[in-house]
Amino acid sequence: MEGRFLGSFGYKRVASSSSSAHEPSQLAGASLVPVAAPIATRRRGSQSLALLLPPAPQSPVPFATATPVSPQWVTSFCQLAAKLKNVSVLNQVINHGVSATLLEDFKREIIDFFNLPKEAKKKLWQQPDNQEGFGQLFVISEEQKLDWSDMFYITTLPTSLRIQLFENLPPKLRSLSLSLTGDAGILIYRSEKVGHHYLMSNGQGSKKVDIEEIEEMFSDEVQSMRMNYYPPCPEPDMAIGFTPHSDADALTILFQLNEVEGLQIRKDGNWVPVTPLPNAFVVNIGDIMEVLSNGVYRSIEHRAMVNATKERLSIATFYSSCLDSELGPARSLIGPDNPARFRRVPIDKYFKEFFARKLNGKAYLDLMKIEVAEDGSCGINLHT
Ligand SMILES: O=C(O)CCC(=O)C(=O)O
Numbered sequence: 550m551e552g553r554f555l556g557s558f559g560y561k562r563v564a565s566s567s568s569s570a571h572e573p574s575q576l577a578g579a580s581l582v583p584v585a586a587p588i589a590t591r592r593r594g595s596q597s598l599a600l601l602l603p604p605a606p607q608s609p610v611p612f613a614t615a616t617p618v619s620p621q622w623v624t625s626f627c628q629l630a631a632k633l634k635n636v637s638v639l640n641q642v643i644n645h646g647v648s649a650t651l652l653e654d655f656k657r658e659i660i661d662f663f664n665l666p667k668e669a670k671k672k673l674w675q676q677p678d679n680q681e682g683f684g685q686l687f688v689i690s691e692e693q694k695l696d697w698s699d700m701f702y703i704t705t706l707p708t709s710l711r712i713q714l715f716e717n718l719p720p721k722l723r724s725l726s727l728s729l730t731g732d733a734g735i736l737i738y739r740s741e742k743v744g745h746h747y748l749m750s751n752g753q754g755s756k757k758v759d760i761e762e763i764e765e766m767f768s769d770e771v772q773s774m775r776m777n778y779y780p781p782c783p784e785p786d787m788a789i790g791f792t793p794h795s796d797a798d799a800l801t802i803l804f805q806l807n808e809v810e811g812l813q814i815r816k817d818g819n820w821v822p823v824t825p826l827p828n829a830f831v832v833n834i835g836d837i838m839e840v841l842s843n844g845v846y847r848s849i850e851h852r853a854m855v856n857a858t859k860e861r862l863s864i865a866t867f868y869s870s871c872l873d874s875e876l877g878p879a880r881s882l883i884g885p886d887n888p889a890r891f892r893r894v895p896i897d898k899y900f901k902e903f904f905a906r907k908l909n910g911k912a913y914l915d916l917m918k919i920e921v922a923e924d925g926s927c928g929i930n931l932h933t
């Protein structure tokens with residue numbers, strides 16, 4: 550039997566056999582949710598993914614001047630990049646330089662934010678034809694089964710792309726968002742640098758990536774943020790918190806706020822939980838990176854599960870290329886021995902279509918693919 554869940558925004562979520570409105574905040578420690586992988590594998594898997602980085606600089610450097618990257622960082626992120634190449638596991642990064650106090654403050658502010666009275670939330674609601682604000686994304690029909698979550702999405706950088714909504718945020722949350730945006734920017738910047746360093750020395754065929762080409766693509770430092778709130782679900786096996794997907798951006802930094810397990814990645818056809826480590830960031834490769842690297846990096850398919858008794862919160866910072874750029878494999882990488890595996894599309898069109906679809910694993914990325922036959926001839930994916 551299908552039930553209805555009325556979330557804080559009054560959306561119906563078809564999920565379980567009981568009707569319920571979620572309770573106010575009741576944060577608690579980590580818990581396990583039933584998943585396919587055995588617990589021993591899950592524990593071992595997530596611990597071994599933790600990457601200890603050398604201590605980060607004490608005071609965050611402004612994003613734009615975050616060069617040069619210290620050799621220590623390069624070494625550590627090279628390990629990270631090497632692990633991420635052609636694999637579908639995530640890495641959790643600690644010693645990332647974002648202060649524990651900032652993360653604690655953020656946590657409190659976000660909990661209060663999702664608990665704002667309805668009237669206050671209405672002022673921060675999504676407007677027609679705009680994804681930003683409280684609401685839902687990727688909903689294209691009335692009949693669609695909704696994810697068991699509430700979310701708030703906002704563009705944070707460049708400042709020219711911010712809308713009034715940013716100014717309407719509660720002042721403390723706004724200021725913390727700015728700090729995290731800057732700090733996550735530094736982390737992303739360093740990850741990207743190493744990613745590109747990796748592509749320069751280990752590109753495909755005889756071609757190596759031209760760093761200037763990449764830097765130009767990312768020169769606007771486009772960033773957005775998504776706050777996710779997953780209420781307890783009376784029948785967690787009947788619902789999903791976040792439908793399987795890969796992120797459409799280049800790199801994502803994800804923070805699992807209250808250390809409740811729920812994030813899972815698809816690895817070798819199985820779903821593997823990413824047990825939250827205190828104050829760790831999950832670095833997630835997105836579709837833009839897969840396309841840009843012509844498939845050297847693989848975006849990571851992931852989903853979020855819900856919990857019968859505990860609410861869960863996460864915040865994702867998405868980093869993308871300039872909105873007036875074109876998405877496609879880096880031209881410097883492409884040549885006769887490394888034909889393009891993805892087609893080229895204007896990035897604004899790419900995002901527009903991404904938001905107009907239902908999430909479905911990596912299906913959207915698959916549409917960008919060009920089939921490369923054994924004899925080297927190419928054909929565009931017929932499903933486009
Ligand atoms: O809540 C999570 O752990 C995943 C969130 C996520 O995948 C996203 O915001 O894109």
Ligand SMILES: [Fe+2]
Pocket residue numbers: 794795796851865
């Ligand atoms: Fe995601």
